Amino acid sequence: MMVTNVKQSASLEMTDYFFLFSLFIMLFWAIDPLMVGLDMIAGVKRLPTLLLFMNLAFIVVGRLMFRNRSTYVSFRATLKEMRYLVAFSAMVIVGSLYAREVKGIEETFLTMGVFTLMAPITYWYTINSMAPMKLLRAILIVYTFWAVVASGMQLGFFRVIEIFHSREHLVLPALGTFLYFLPWKAGRVLGIAMVVLVAIATNKNTGYIITVFVCGYLVSLTFFRRWRSMKDRLLSTTLLLAFVAGILMALATVWVGYTYFDDDMPTGNPEYRLYTYDIAWQRFLSSPIWGTLFSESAVVYFSKFDVAASTQYLPTHSDPLDIMAHGGVIALALWLMAIVPVLWRAFTMASLYGGELSWSDEWVHQSFLLMAFTALLVCMFNPIYNVPNLATANWMVLGCVLTSTQVCTRMLQQERRS
Numbered sequence: 001m002m003v004t005n006v007k008q009s010a011s012l013e014m015t016d017y018f019f020l021f022s023l024f025i026m027l028f029w030a031i032d033p034l035m036v037g038l039d040m041i042a043g044v045k046r047l048p049t050l051l052l053f054m055n056l057a058f059i060v061v062g063r064l065m066f067r068n069r070s071t072y073v074s075f076r077a078t079l080k081e082m083r084y085l086v087a088f089s090a091m092v093i094v095g096s097l098y099a100r101e102v103k104g105i106e107e108t109f110l111t112m113g114v115f116t117l118m119a120p121i122t123y124w125y126t127i128n129s130m131a132p133m134k135l136l137r138a139i140l141i142v143y144t145f146w147a148v149v150a151s152g153m154q155l156g157f158f159r160v161i162e163i164f165h166s167r168e169h170l171v172l173p174a175l176g177t178f179l180y181f182l183p184w185k186a187g188r189v190l191g192i193a194m195v196v197l198v199a200i201a202t203n204k205n206t207g208y209i210i211t212v213f214v215c216g217y218l219v220s221l222t223f224f225r226r227w228r229s230m231k232d233r234l235l236s237t238t239l240l241l242a243f244v245a246g247i248l249m250a251l252a253t254v255w256v257g258y259t260y261f262d263d264d265m266p267t268g269n270p271e272y273r274l275y276t277y278d279i280a281w282q283r284f285l286s287s288p289i290w291g292t293l294f295s296e297s298a299v300v301y302f303s304k305f306d307v308a309a310s311t312q313y314l315p316t317h318s319d320p321l322d323i324m325a326h327g328g329v330i331a332l333a334l335w336l337m338a339i340v341p342v343l344w345r346a347f348t349m350a351s352l353y354g355g356e357l358s359w360s361d362e363w364v365h366q367s368f369l370l371m372a373f374t375a376l377l378v379c380m381f382n383p384i385y386n387v388p389n390l391a392t393a394n395w396m397v398l399g400c401v402l403t404s405t406q407v408c409t410r411m412l413q414q415e416r417r418s
Contacts, residue, residue, distance in 0.1 A: 010130035010131040010134075011130075011131060011134070012129075012131060012134060012135060012138065013062075013130070015055065015058055015059045015062055016129070016135055016138070018055045018058070019052070019055045019056070019059065019125075020138055020139065020142055022048065022051040022052040022054075022055050023052065023139065023142050023396075024142050024145075025047075025048045025051060026048035026049060026051070026052055026389050026392060026393065027142060027143060027146045027170075027389075027393055028048075028146065029045065029047075029048045029389040030048075030167065030170070030387075030389035030390045030392070030393040031146045031147075031149075031150050031164055031167050031170055031171065031393075032163075032164070032167075033146060033149045033150035033153045033163060033164065034153065035153075035161070035163065039387065039388070039389050039390065045388055045389065046388060048389055048392075049115075049388050049389060049392055052392065056121060056125065059125060063125075063128055072128055073124060073127050073128055075124065078120050078123060078124040078127075079120065081120075081123070081402070082119060082120040082123065082338065082402075084334045084335075084337040084338040085116060085119055085120065085334070085335075085338035085339075086117070086120060087334050088116065088327075088331060088334035088335050088338055089113050089114070089116040089117050090113075091113075091293070091294065091327060091330070091331055091334065092109050092110075092112050092113030092116070092294045092327070092331070093110065093113035093114060094293075094294075095109070095113075095292070095293040095294025095295045095326070095327075096108035096109045096110035096112075096113055096294050096295075097110065098293075098295045099294070099295045099296060099297070103295065105296070105297050107297050107298045107299045108294070108297070108298055109294045109298045109322070109326065109386060111385075111386045111387070111388055111391060112298075112319075112385040112386045112391065113294070115385075115388060115391035115392050115395060116385070116391070116395055117395075118391075118392050118395040118396050118399065119338075119395040119396070119398040119399040119402075120399065121399065122395070122396045122398075122399025122400060122403075123399035123400075123402045123403055124399075125399075126139075126399065126400060126403040127402075127403045127406065127407070132403055132407045133361055133364065133404075133407055133408075133411075136364050136368070136400055136403060136404055136407075137360065137364050139396075139400060140174070140363075140364050140367055140368065140400075143170065143174050143367075143371070143393075143397075144174045144175075144178045144367075146170075146171075147170065147171040147172075147174035147175045147178070148175060148178070150163055150164045150167070150171050151171060151175050151194070151198045154198055154201045154202055155197070155198065155201050157201070158201045159200070159201060159202075159203045162202055162203075162204055163202070164202070165202070165204050165206070165207075165382075166206070166378060166382035166383075166384055166390070167378075167384075167390065168202075168204070168206050168207050168210045168374070168378055169210060169371055169374040169375040169377070169378045169394070170371065170393055170394075170397075171198075172195050172198065172199065172207065172210045172211060172214055172374070173210070173214050173367060173370035173371045173374055174367055174371060175191075175194055175195055175198065176191045176192065176194065176195040176214050176215070176218060176370075177191070177218070177363060177366055177367040177370060178191070178363070178367070179191030179194060180192070180218050181359055181360075181362055181363035181366065181367075182359070182363075183359050188218070188222065191218065192215050192218065192219070195211050195214055195215060196211055196215065199211035205381070206377070206378055206381055206382060209377055210374045210377060210378070213373075213374060213377065214370060214374065216247070216250075217370065220243075221350075221351070221354075221366075223239075223243055224351070225355050227239060227240060227243075273317055273318075273381070276300055276315075276316045276317055276318075277316065277317075277318060277321055279300050279316070279325075280300075280316045280318065280321040280322060280324070280325040281321065281324075281325070283325040283326070284321075284324045284325045284328065287328060288328050288329055289328045289329055289330060290327065290328040290329075290330050290331075291324065291325055291326045291327045291328035291330075291331065292325070292326045292327075293326070293327070294326045294327060294331075295326075296326060298315065298322070298326075298386055299315050299316075300315075300316060315383040315386065316383065317381060317382060317383055318379070318380055318381060318382075318383070319379040319380070319382075319383055319384060319385045319386075320332070320335075320379065320380055322383070322385075322386075323335055339372075339376070339398065342372075342398060342401055342402050342405075343369065343372060343373055343401065345405050346365070346368075346369045346372075346401045346402075346404070346405045347369060347373075349365070349405050349408060349409055350362075350365055350366055350369055353408075353409075353412055354366065354408075356412055356415075357408055357411075357412070361408060361411070364404055365401075365404045365405070365408050368397055368400045368401045368404055369401055369404075371397045372397045372398050372401045375394050375397065375398075379394075
């Protein structure tokens, strides 16, 4: 562990509050619960990230000048911890700059490359806080606030408008865990019910997928913790079989719903998606090792039919496919090696030792873990890596997951020694 001491008695600093304010503005742009469309306006969409970077610059200077050497994690250690993600970012940035400066291509993957670095930056910032869990809790409160606002707006426009489509990973997990981990047993039922209700109000395939995963994860977490504590083998085996049967019945219900009530279900626009997916896949097959090195356009020409847009050049709608098509196996491997180990360590800690944490610390850890994992599900069907504020919100979550895992593990070790 790089963290040798965890200070939870300390308070947040003034720069932390400035950071939280800029995060508040950035998430308003990213989630856009009022459907203002600020994240789509040239120039205006950059304001929150500029404000965020300005605050981070002041924080970096302050941490370097007044760092506590007993808890300080250096830039070098941070880069080593997230070396695969930094390498992925460098690959995307270099290729995108070549595409823009040499080939004159305007729609590049530069946003993807630059804002990916928000993960190591956020990790370095939060892990070096005098009160890391308090800072993570404050960050999560900002995410949760906008998740609640977006959910309320969605319920107000029940199955009429998609308020937070492609932002489901920032809304549904935060909404569910906010209620589920309260020290109030009824909150567990309320958390599951609210996530399901908001997903129905959204009526999007991505929302339903995220809902199934979030609800399944939370219910499974509670069940297996109780199941492991049972000493009666016959009773525990019976309950395990009943739980598996319940999961199978739930999946069967979902299948029946999509099969026999398909007229009421969202189509997912397969004509468009399959067409662009095939273009990306063929591009990957033409150069499977390194792709185009991200030196080509980030959008594709959609010629199958006219679309209701100012241009026929549109994104692929799948970030992993774009990574494969433009970076080949090399970029895909770097991306997976950067994310999967972080999530696996976070999940292992949460599943084995999460019950030993206080409810507020577990709420923080489980929330960021679920948000980070469901982001992988969302990015498979929606482009979120190449949208400035949305990409920032996504990668900051991964940095928070890594900090939360290390700090919570350290706290548990300290408690056992004491």
